[in-house]
Amino acid sequence: MPLHVQVMPVGSEWAESAVPLASGWRSSAMVLITDPEPGVRAQHEALCLRYGVTRAKAAFALEIVKGGGRRATAERLGIADGTARSHLSKIFDKTGVSRQAELVRLLLQK
Numbered sequence: 001m002p003l004h005v006q007v008m009p010v011g012s013e014w015a016e017s018a019v020p021l022a023s024g025w026r027s028s029a030m031v032l033i034t035d036p037e038p039g040v041r042a043q044h045e046a047l048c049l050r051y052g053v054t055r056a057k058a059a060f061a062l063e064i065v066k067g068g069g070r071r072a073t074a075e076r077l078g079i080a081d082g083t084a085r086s087h088l089s090k091i092f093d094k095t096g097v098s099r100q101a102e103l104v105r106l107l108l109q110k
Contacts, residue, residue, distance in 0.1 A: 006032045047107075051094040060087040061095075065104050 008030050035041060040062065047058035063073045074084035088100070097103045 002036075004034045004036050006034075008032070051091075053091060053094050057087050057091050057094075060084065061091050061103065061107060064088075064100060065107050069100065 043062055044055060044058045047053055047061060048055060053061070060073060060077065060079075063077055064070070066073070066076075068076075070084045070088055071081055074081050077084075079087075091103065092098055095103060095106055097106055
């Protein structure tokens with residue numbers, strides 16, 4: 001999942017006080033990198049650890065929760081329907097559920 005990157009110019013006085021090696025630099029910038037969805041990353045990792053699924057399958061499972069079914073999820077993720085079908089089958093095997101509604105219920109409980 002993408003991170004947000006923000007680059008801002010900063011004054012040379014600030015750069016010299018914040019970064020001693022910046023002494024004498026004429027131009028400086030501050031780069032901020034933030035994760036817009038840290039909770040989602042944690043959910044991905046938890047699914048991978050709890051059920052032994054790959055990152056791709058964890059992403060697919062969490063996307064299923066958003067609704068629309070397998071085909072809509074495949075479209076949102078830019079994957080083929082056959083790949084989506086395979087992901088769903090393996091997710092069902094790993095989680096012990098057999099229907100999308102059960103999967104959604106399971107994921108929303110945790």
